[in-house]
Amino acid sequence: MSICKKAMRCVPASRSLLLGVAVISLSACQTIRDLGPDATIIDSKAEIPVQPDWVEPAPDALPSTDWVADFNSKELSLLVDTALEQNTTIGQSLAQLDGALSRIRTSRADLMPNLNFGSTITRSSGGNDFNTDSTSYSLGLNSGWEVDLFGRLRDQVRAAEMGAAASSADLAAARLSIAGQVGQSWFNAIQGDLLVDLSRRDIETQERALRLTQRRFDNGLAGSSDVRLARSSVANAEAVLATRLQNRDVTIRGLKVLLRQYPDSVMDIPNDFPELPVLTGAANPAYLLQKRPDILAAERRIAEAGLNVDVARKSLYPQLNLSGSLTEQALSSANDFDILDLFDLKGIAQRLTAQLTAPLFQGGRIKAQIDGQEAVLRQRVESYVGTVLTAYQEVENALDAEERLAEREDALRESLYEAQKAEERLESRYIEGLATILQLLDAQSRRLNAEGQLIGARAERLNNRVRMNVAIGGGEYGAEVPATDIESDEGLIGKLLSSNQG
Template identity: 35%
Template sequence: MLRGGVAVSLLALGACASVDQTLLDAQLPDPPAAWTASEALGDAPTGDWLAAFGDDALYALIDEAVRHNNTLLAAAANLEAARANSRIARANLLPTLNASANASRNAIVTDPAAAAQSGTGADLGGLRAKELEEMFGVDRDGDGRLDGLDLDGDGFAEAPLPNRRVYINNYSLGAQIQWELDLWGRLADETRAAYRDARASLADFRGAQLSIAGAVAQSWFALIEARQQRELAERDVTARESNLRVTERRFERGVASSLDVRLARSALGSSQANLAFRQRTEKEAARRLEVLLGRYPAAELEAAESLPQLPRLDGAGAPGEILARRPDLLAAEARMEAAGLRARAARKQLLPRLTLSSQISTSGPELADVIDPERLAGNIAAGLFQPLFQGGRVRANAKRARALAEAALLDYAETALRAYEEAENAIAAEAYLAAREEALKLAYEEAAAAEALTERRYASGAATIFNLLDAQTRRISAESAYIQATRQRVANRVVLYLAIGGDFVTEAKLAAAPPGAPGGK
């Protein structure tokens, strides 16, 4: 009967893989041969994607973040914990050996007189009354009570007989070995699952490195933009102040009206308010980056003068390649495999377990007794454990593990779809943002030329204050939008490298890589 039940269980276990594959195929469509957003892109960039920005300061910042960022250090600690947990799981496959050693000494206070009176019926510390009489004293007056100690053996007690303290020593040594034979591979499945967890933690660590590098790059470029916007606001304030001085002089000569003066003052106030906003934005951007670096957010970090000029993107690889490159996908895949192995191990809980155990022990009142072969005692036993009735706990646990495995599989499929979406969006945005940047550059250049022309016409009296303020506002707005578009294109390039699973290389990253990680020491 047992053999038939085992066969059915093993058949059920063998069917799990095909069911899971069917579910995965249903939820994860086959990727196309090329990205739909752009088919002209070639192979994915390899090596160090930071090199595309040509910014030595960015290298130094990412180096610092890799060494000091708390999120990354926490990921490294989680990796160590996962590796230790895998070693713990592997230990279940091996026998356990425990040893014990004890030494004790007990003191028993005895009354030799009372022992003598009680005759052979008293047993104090293993000594009879007659033995106590011979050891401790004599009955000098013949009343049946021990009166004192016979120290010199002449039959006369020299001192009153006190209560006596008897010491009993005991030494023991034991060892026990126990081993569960992995008949059905349950323990092996649990061990493999723990190793998959460690692999997932390694991917999480690599993903954390990539995420921190991306966050530092994005924050660095945001700080550069904030600096450029602040400098633009300062130039705007300077221009508005110049307008106000010119308008006031014209008003004093009767050439301009008080309306012109008030409009110039209003424009200056708006520019000063925008400058205060840009100054606050720059300080916040600096603090955000400093926190990523593990520094105190003192807003002391100074940005570069301009954003990098991007080279042309040569390629992004094929969609299917990101499944083997992106750390989050590798982690999700490892956790999916771990959940499947645990589901299989949970099903095997229904099968019988065979455990071997052996125990040896020895004891005695003398230390030499623990190594006396004649005192050695031991046993060896084997036990077969088969769950019969546990209120449905084992089967419910197996169903729960199977459901968790399916959830992990669906999480993997969803992570893959989101990865495809991020890459497609970033590839498509590469062209759109480049076109937008060029258009805004043209708008800015024409607005700057129009501003210069209007300033000359206003100085000659051919243009009004309205024309001048409008031209200056258009130029400021166009230049600000152009700076923002440039930063958005640079930021999207970072997003693209992260989406396709690009890597980066710095000395700090190599030093921070744990043993066993790619590039680790």
């Protein structure tokens, strides 16, 4: 696999992605062509296996673009919308995009001539009584322009454009990440509240067992050790409640921070999880690589790095600079100055020069700059490969967990059912004096453990569904900001995205 190709040189990519027999070819980024002599051509072909057990959607069942709405939770949708508008991380990414767009305007300005205005006033005083004071006045316009002979300045503009396109994808990635974090935090908050409710119900159960034991002790049917065990169970349940209250409040505070709100622990939490949406299909590999914003950002940064290599190389070529000036001067004594003399066309001086320069000896500076930019390019390629592999890992993990967590939830439901029946039976037998307090406490512990694990399994299935949607690109939550919202005058980002997809 060749990552960077120039005239007669090829930089091979280490650790190629030949991972299987059935493969698809993905172009890592736009090929940079027609940018002048010795242009760096990036043609990264990552050969990625299509796993036979990959869950793919039917043609009419692509992943939902609004996966948050699929959870059918108005509270969650409102929280996500609030976070997308207020979150500080998204605000930082938006500011970074604004900075990238300003760099485009800066680089475009280098293609244009510059025009400067200047004026000077010089006063001379006579050295003796025979000389009079005099003042000279000068007004002038100076202009300069570098003729972009070999496309170096155009490459700088294109590099800035690709940097802005990468920042646009970074913003989309930040929005997707925050939407996912809000979703998981919300489900964790519901889990925390359900566990708190479970602990409170468990305390009631343990207190009821304590009353039964105390009554049996008062009637001489149980020993003091049974009473102490029952009291210990009540105290332990109270300790668990305190821990769960703390964990729930920590989760809610974290969610509040995502919403850019003061991190208190006050929030209305529903009394149950939303229904898990039906999984119609995940994405195939090609869909994944086209939609994940972090992959798109990595692609564009490869293109940006390739263009910066070209800019560094073209610093070796001659540069043609044109300059011109238009100057009007006037000289006056203290007695005869007329301001209109400055605008007398007869006094205008004009100058136009052309300067062709080429570096002869720079002490290896330009070569070092080229080497540095090529190193950045190799780094960006490795980063891209790592991003792709991480994307596949996240999807594979989510798909695998989807099946395993469903099996776990089914098993825990069965375990809870049996534990509840066993507890009911042992409580009746304990009242009848046919079971010991240890047997009853053990049954209660098993039921409590099964119910707590079931709550955790349900939360984890919801969280895993969020992770899956984030891993495959996040639908509308991973989409980039429309071009009209980024740069309405020219729609730059939209053009870049269209050319990238083409």
